[in-house]
Amino acid sequence: MSDTPAIRFEGLVKSYGDVRALDGIDLDVPRGEFFGFLGPNGAGKTTAIRVLMDLIRPNAGRAEVLGFDAQRDTIEVRRRCGYLPGDLALYDSLTVEDCLDLVAALRGGVDERYREELVERLNLDRTRRVGALSRGNYQKVGLVIALMAKPDVLLLDEPTNALDPLVQEEVEAILREAVDEGRTVFFSSHVLAEVEQLARRVAMLRSGRIVAVNDLAEQRRLAPRRVTVTFDEAPPPGSFDRVPGVRLVSLEGHDAVFETHDAMHALIQALAEHRVQTLETHEITLEELFLSYYEEPAGAGVRA
Numbered sequence: 001m002s003d004t005p006a007i008r009f010e011g012l013v014k015s016y017g018d019v020r021a022l023d024g025i026d027l028d029v030p031r032g033e034f035f036g037f038l039g040p041n042g043a044g045k046t047t048a049i050r051v052l053m054d055l056i057r058p059n060a061g062r063a064e065v066l067g068f069d070a071q072r073d074t075i076e077v078r079r080r081c082g083y084l085p086g087d088l089a090l091y092d093s094l095t096v097e098d099c100l101d102l103v104a105a106l107r108g109g110v111d112e113r114y115r116e117e118l119v120e121r122l123n124l125d126r127t128r129r130v131g132a133l134s135r136g137n138y139q140k141v142g143l144v145i146a147l148m149a150k151p152d153v154l155l156l157d158e159p160t161n162a163l164d165p166l167v168q169e170e171v172e173a174i175l176r177e178a179v180d181e182g183r184t185v186f187f188s189s190h191v192l193a194e195v196e197q198l199a200r201r202v203a204m205l206r207s208g209r210i211v212a213v214n215d216l217a218e219q220r221r222l223a224p225r226r227v228t229v230t231f232d233e234a235p236p237p238g239s240f241d242r243v244p245g246v247r248l249v250s251l252e253g254h255d256a257v258f259e260t261h262d263a264m265h266a267l268i269q270a271l272a273e274h275r276v277q278t279l280e281t282h283e284i285t286l287e288e289l290f291l292s293y294y295e296e297p298a299g300a301g302v303r304a
Contacts, residue, residue, distance in 0.1 A: 011061035039205030082146035086157035092131030
C-alpha cells in the first residue's frame with residue numbers, strides 16, 4: 001500500500017449539462033507531498049476536490065484516495081481526509097468550542113492535544129459564537145476542523161483565504177509540519193507566491209483539463225533567467241537579433257526584456273555597446289509560468 005498514491009484521478013469526467021467541468025483528467029499525487037492544484041476560476045479545481053470527498057459524482061472515470069475509491073469507499077476516504085471547502089459553512093449558532101466538540105464527536109474522536117495546540121497557535125477565542133466571527137476567524141475554525149484529527153490527506157480549497165499575513169505564515173508552518181510527518185497536503189490556491197513557496201509540484205488546470213504538471217525545483221533549474229533593461233536611449237531595431245543564446249522578449253522604447261539560460265556573458269557584452277540606465281535579472285516565477293499556459297482565453301461557462 002505504501003506505493004499507492006495519496007490521490008489518483010483516472011479519466012475523470014464531470015459534466016453540468018453541456019459543459020464539462022472536468023474533461024478526462026489523469027493525475028497521481030504521491031504520499032507525503034505538498035501538491036498545488038492551480039487554475040483560473042472555472043478551471044475545475046473545486047469540482048475535482050468535491051469528487052474526492054464524494055460530494056458530487058463523476059460522469060466517467062474514477063478518483064481514489066490512498067487506494068480507496070472515492071465513491072465506493074466514501075466512509076473510509078472521509079475517515080482518512082481532512083477537508084476545508086472553499087465555501088465553508090459551519091454551525092453558526094454554536095460557540096467555537098462547541099463546534100469543534102461536535103465535529104470531533106462526528107469523526108469518532110480527534111487528537112485532543114493537537115486540537116488545543118491548533119487553537120492556541122491560530123489565536124482562536126473558543127468562547128465566541130461561530131456566526132459572530134470575522135471572515136478570517138471563521139476560516140481558522142475550518143482549518144482546525146480539517147487538521148485536528150491528523151488525517152493522512154488534507155484537501156484544502158483556498159486554505160489561507162481571508163487570513164492576515166501573520167496568520168498565513170502560521171498556517172503555512174503547520175502545513176509544512178504535516179508534510180514533514182509524512183502526510184499529504186493537496187491544496188488549491190490563487191495566491192501563486194504562496195504556492196511557489198510551499199508546493200514541490202503543481203498541476204495546472206484549464207477548462208477541465210490538466211495542461212501541465214511541474215516540479216518547481218526542476219522548473220527553476222531549467223527555466224531561463226529574465227533580464228529587464230532600461231536604456232538611456234532607445235537602441236536601434238535589430239540591435240540584439242544575433243546575440244547567441246539570448247532571446248529578445250520585448251523592446252519598447254527605452255525598455256527591453258531578454259531571456260537566457262546560460263549566455264549572460266554574451267548578453268552583457270551586447271548591452272555594453274549601449275548606455276544602460278538600469279538592469280534587473282530574476283528567475284522565471286510561478287506566476288509567469290502560470291500565465292504562459294493561460295494566454296489564450298479559456299472556454300466560457302466552465303464551473304469551478
